Amino acid sequence: MNTRGRQIDSITEAAIDWLVRLDSGSASADDHTAFTAWLNADPRHQHAWQTISGLLDQPVAVLKEAEAQLPGQRRAARLALTSPERRKVLRNGTVALLLIGLGSYTLNRQLPLIALIADLHTATGERRQVRLADGSTLILNARSAVDIEFSAKNRLLTLREGEILVRTAPDPSRPLIVQTEHGQARALGTRFAVRRQDDHSELTVLEHRVQLTIANGVPQTFDAGASARFSAAGIQPLTEPAAPRAAWIDGQLDVRDRPLGEVIDALRPYKRGYLRISSQAAALRVFGVFPLDDPEAALLALVETQPIAIRRYGALVTLIKHRNEIE
Structure with a gap:
């Protein structure tokens, strides 16, 4: 044309x-x-x-x-x-x-634009597992991007976009660190996940321990089963158990009393187009397990269990509102 x-x-x-x-x-x-x-x-x-x-x-x-x-x-x-x-x-x-x-x-x-220059990346709806040169295993969630820098002294993974889970191979002489713009998570012989958001990042510890450090902050250590949110403003422990937060590696979204807005955030990397939710609908509390690999089925399940309505405009625009907002 x-x-x-x-x-x-x-x-x-x-x-x-x-x-x-x-x-x-x-x-x-x-x-x-x-x-x-x-x-x-x-x-x-x-x-x-x-x-x-x-x-x-x-x-x-x-x-x-x-x-x-x-x-x-x-x-x-x-x-x-x-x-x-x-x-x-x-x-x-x-x-x-x-x-x-x-x-x-x-x-x-x-595909996140930053992924075009990242060492490893995933597209919408794609998860990827990679074995690193040191023997560690790295799993990328959908729409994620990470840079890898191994040296004689350090093993550094810089998370540019999305979420990763790391199964760390032991190497006493070289600590493994996952870094975002919000801070660093240092593995202490462990399996853990890090998720990067616009204004903060989140840590989920599945095995052993992780030391979390932010700029001008005192390092804090989190044991298996713990999770935390971190940014320049500080480190905030989260009450939600670690295991449900890592269910994405099995293609599931395990939600236990979380705002619907966060559920939609988790579905966005798996759905093409524009997925938007009103503030009133986003505040609803959700329980349930939803399929990440079938976001349309997840949305239908939410409609059946929540007072929301979904409007679609073509294949690329989906708007979610509370039923009270529908005239």
Whole structure:
């Protein structure tokens, strides 16, 4: 398809703005309501949204070809979509540039962008087990990325995205450390998991002990069965048992009195597209075991047990609300 020279009309531009807003992570319940109203107001709006969603599904080969022809444009287009000046850029740009930028969004939904330069990574819905050079075993959850740096003195795993579980091979002369931007988890002969979030990371200790250290903080040691949340603000022990938190390695989401918002967070790496939940629905408490490898079945089970309603717009947008919010 020849996309050169085609200008973006106002409806398509509005669809792009909705995409950026809904994917920002800060969209409110009112934003979702306004989006639904906009989508249903005119068949042309639905057509534009489906078109943009289709552009989001471009294969990686297209992105590589575009980047080869226009080096640096993929990153420039993606920045343009999220910058305050994106309206001006989009009005003056071409659909070819949009394709590159939106393709980057799709790539990031299927495969975290940071994974393109990470030593190991997984895509949406993929788990991966790797045996490291020292004999340790590393399991990556879906949409995860990690860098590996082994030296004569240390074994360092830098978690860039997602979650990993490590079965540590003994090596008294070289400690094994999992590092995120929020701190370091040092293995003391153990099996443990680390999950990286935007504003914090989480530790789950399954065997033996792990020493947790944050910047300007006193190291704390956690025994098997314990878990903790850590960030620059400090280290907070969690009350939930460790075993359910690591059930993802068997393809299960074991939930014991957790907010529905956290359950949806755990499902996102296994589902393509945009999965959003209102703040009222996110506060609901959930118990149950759900299949990670079949996120649609998990969502249906949640509908049967929780006062929520799910609305889908095409294959790529799923909105979850409390039933009280549905008119």
